[in-house]
Amino acid sequence: MTPVAGEISSYLGRRARWSPLEIAFWIFAFATIWLFPGKHLILTETAILALFALSLDLILGYAGIISLGQAAFFGLAGYFSGLVAKYGLINDPALALIASGMVAAVLGFVTSFLVLRGSDLTRLMVTLGVALMLGEIANRFSNITGGADGLQGVNIAPIFGLFRFDLFGHTGYIYSLVVLFICFLIARRIVYSPFGLSLRALKGNSLRAAAIGMPVNRRLVAIYTVSAGMAGMAGALLTQTTAFCSLDVLSLERSADLLLVLIIGGTGYLYGGLIGAVIYKFLQDWIASLTPQYWQFWIGFVLVVIVLTGRERVEGWTAAVRAWIAGLGARFIARPARLRASSERH
Amino acid sequence: MPILETKGLEKRFGGIIATNHVSMTVETGARHALIGPNGAGKTTLINLLTGVLRPTAGTIILEGRDITALAPHQRVRRGMARTFQINQLFLDLTPLETIGLAVSERLGLGGDWWRFVGARNEVTREIAETVERFRLGDVMHKRTATLPYGKQRLLEIALAFACRPQLLLLDEPAAGVPEAERHELLATITTLPADVTVLLIEHDMDLVFSFADRISVLVNGGLFVEGSPEEVARDVRVKAVYLGEELDA
Numbered sequence: 001m002t003p004v005a006g007e008i009s010s011y012l013g014r015r016a017r018w019s020p021l022e023i024a025f026w027i028f029a030f031a032t033i034w035l036f037p038g039k040h041l042i043l044t045e046t047a048i049l050a051l052f053a054l055s056l057d058l059i060l061g062y063a064g065i066i067s068l069g070q071a072a073f074f075g076l077a078g079y080f081s082g083l084v085a086k087y088g089l090i091n092d093p094a095l096a097l098i099a100s101g102m103v104a105a106v107l108g109f110v111t112s113f114l115v116l117r118g119s120d121l122t123r124l125m126v127t128l129g130v131a132l133m134l135g136e137i138a139n140r141f142s143n144i145t146g147g148a149d150g151l152q153g154v155n156i157a158p159i160f161g162l163f164r165f166d167l168f169g170h171t172g173y174i175y176s177l178v179v180l181f182i183c184f185l186i187a188r189r190i191v192y193s194p195f196g197l198s199l200r201a202l203k204g205n206s207l208r209a210a211a212i213g214m215p216v217n218r219r220l221v222a223i224y225t226v227s228a229g230m231a232g233m234a235g236a237l238l239t240q241t242t243a244f245c246s247l248d249v250l251s252l253e254r255s256a257d258l259l260l261v262l263i264i265g266g267t268g269y270l271y272g273g274l275i276g277a278v279i280y281k282f283l284q285d286w287i288a289s290l291t292p293q294y295w296q297f298w299i300g301f302v303l304v305v306i307v308l309t310g311r312e313r314v315e316g317w318t319a320a321v322r323a324w325i326a327g328l329g330a331r332f333i334a335r336p337a338r339l340r341a342s343s344e345r346h
Numbered sequence: 347m348p349i350l351e352t353k354g355l356e357k358r359f360g361g362i363i364a365t366n367h368v369s370m371t372v373e374t375g376a377r378h379a380l381i382g383p384n385g386a387g388k389t390t391l392i393n394l395l396t397g398v399l400r401p402t403a404g405t406i407i408l409e410g411r412d413i414t415a416l417a418p419h420q421r422v423r424r425g426m427a428r429t430f431q432i433n434q435l436f437l438d439l440t441p442l443e444t445i446g447l448a449v450s451e452r453l454g455l456g457g458d459w460w461r462f463v464g465a466r467n468e469v470t471r472e473i474a475e476t477v478e479r480f481r482l483g484d485v486m487h488k489r490t491a492t493l494p495y496g497k498q499r500l501l502e503i504a505l506a507f508a509c510r511p512q513l514l515l516l517d518e519p520a521a522g523v524p525e526a527e528r529h530e531l532l533a534t535i536t537t538l539p540a541d542v543t544v545l546l547i548e549h550d551m552d553l554v555f556s557f558a559d560r561i562s563v564l565v566n567g568g569l570f571v572e573g574s575p576e577e578v579a580r581d582v583r584v585k586a587v588y589l590g591e592e593l594d595a
Binding site: 190 | 419422428430434435437439443446447450451452456458459460461462463465467470471473478483505506508509
C-alpha cells in the first residue's frame with residue numbers, strides 16, 4: 001500500500017471511531033437509570049422522543065428530505081402495537097416492537113415514491129397529507145381504534161416473559177433506552193458507511209450524484225424506509241410503555257414538535273435529535289411546572305428565538321461546545337479526538 | 347469500432363430545435379473536440395448523451411449498445427462519465443470523500459450501509475491513485491467549498507475520472523480558470539491515459555487545436571463540419587461562422 005493510501009485508510013478509520021465524548025454521552029445516558037429513579041416516566045418520554053427525532057434526522061439531516069408527516073409512521077405503529085397486544089396476536093413486546101417497525105417501514109416504502117420528486121414545499125405538503133389521511137382513517141374506524149377515547153384495554157405482556165412493566169416506569173425506561181441505543185448504533189453505522197456518505201452527497205447535489213453513477217432515487221427510498229421504521233418503533237414504544245394509544249399519535253402537532261426538537265438540537269450529526277429531545281422535554285416539564293396553562297406560549301417563544309438567532313448560530317454554538325469538550329477529552333485520553341472535531345466542520 | 351455513435355439525434359423544446367438530426371461517431375481512443383459558437387447546442391447535446399435530457403428522436407449507441415433509454419447513473423456504469431461546465435461538486439464533503447464516493451459506486455459498494463467508508467483496501471488504493479494523479483493530496487481533507495477555483499476544477503475532472511470511464515466528456519474544463527492555475531489543469535488533461543476516449547467541449551481554440559485529433563463543429567443544433575484539426579482550420583465555412591465571434595472576443 002502506498003503511503004497516501006495508508007494515510008487515507010487510517011484517516012477514514014479514525015473518523016468512524018467512537019470519540020470519548022460519545023462514549024461519555026452514552027455512559028451518562030445509561031447511568032440515569034440509577035441516578036434519577038424518580039424521573040423514569042419523563043425520561044421514557046424523552047428517550048422515545050429522541051428515537052423519533054433520530055428517525056427524522058436520518059432523512060432531514062442526511063438526505064435533505066424535509067417532512068411534516070413523521071407522525072404517520074409513529075401513529076400507525078403505535079396503533080399496530082396496541083392492537084396486537086390487545087388481541088393477543090403478538091404477545092412478546094420486543095417482537096411486537098420489531099413487527100410494528102416493519103409495518104411502519106412498509107408504509108414508508110410505499111409513500112417514499114411520493115417524496116422522490118419535487119421541492120421542499122411539495123415534500124412538506126405530501127408528508128403532511130399522508131399523516132392527515134391516516135389521522136382521519138383512525139378517526140373514522142373508531143370501532144377498531146377507539147376513536148377520540150383512545151385504544152382501551154391494551155395489556156402489555158412482560159418483555160421476554162421476564163420483565164413486567166411497572167407503575168413507576170422503571171422497566172419501560174430501560175426498555176426504551178436499550179431500543180434507542182440499538183437504533184442509534186444502526187443509524188451510526190449507516191451514516192459512516194458508503195451509503196450514508198452517498199446520502200450527504202445527493203443532499204448537496206443530486207445532479208452530480210447521478211453523474212457519478214449513483215442511483216439517487218433508490219437511495220432516497222431506502223433511507224426513507226429505514227427512517228419510517230425507526231419512527232414506527234418510537235410510536236410502538238409509546239404505546240407499550242403507556243399501555244394506551246390515542247388519535248394524537250397521528251396529529252400534525254406531533255410532527256411539528258419533532259421538527260422543533262431537531263432544530264433545537266441541530267441536524268446532521270445524529271446527536272441533535274437526542275440532545276434536542278432532552279432540552280425540549282425538560283424545558284416543557286420545567287415551564288409547565290411554572291405556568292401549567294401557558295407552557296406552549298414559552299415553547300413558541302423559544303422556537304421564535306431559535307429561528308431568529310439562526311439555526312446556523314445555534315449549530316455553531318453546539319459545534320463550539322463539542323469541539324471544546326472534545327479538546328478536553330483529548331487532553332485526558334491520548335486519542336486524536338481534537339483532529340476529528342476540527343476536521344468535521346471547518 | 348466507434349465507442350460512441352448517435353443516429354439522427356434530435357431535441358425540440360416546443361418550437362425550438364436545440365439539437366437537429368445529429369449523427370456523429372467518436373472513435374475509441376480518440377481525442378475528439380466538439381466546438382461551436384454560443385447557442386450552437388453543445389450543452390444540450392452533452393445532456394442528451396449523458397441522459398440528463400431525453401431526445402425527441404434518434405438513438406445513442408455506446409460500445410455497440412443502445413443506451414437511449416438508460417438513466418444517467420446507468421450510463422455511468424456502462425462507462426461514460428462527464429464533467430460540468432459549471433462546477434457540480436459536493437461542497438460540504440472533502441475531496442477525499444468525494445472521490446471515495448465515485449470509487450464506491452463504481453465498485454458497487456455505494457449501497458453498503460454496514461462497513462465504514464474506506465474499510466476496503468481496493469477503495470482506499472483507488473482514492474489514493476486518483477488524488478495523486480490530480481495533485482489533490484494537499485487539500486484532500488479540506489471542505490470542497492473552501493478550495494481555490496483551480497483545485498475545484500481539478501476535482502471536477504478527478505471525480506469523473508474516478509468513475510473509470512472508457513469515454514470521458516469534458517464540458518469546458520478550462521472555463522473560468524485563472525491564468526496562473528491554467529497550466530496545471532491543461533497538463534492534467536493532456537496526460538489523461540490514452541485508453542480513455544475523450545470528448546472535449548471547449549471554447550478555447552488554443553486548447554482545442556493542441557489537444558484534439560478530430561473536431562466536430564456544431565452550428566444551430568446541427569453538425570456543420572467534421573474532420574481533422576487541419577481540415578477544420580482550413581474550412582472556409584467554419585471561418586465564416588467563427589469570424590464574427592473571434593472578432594467579438
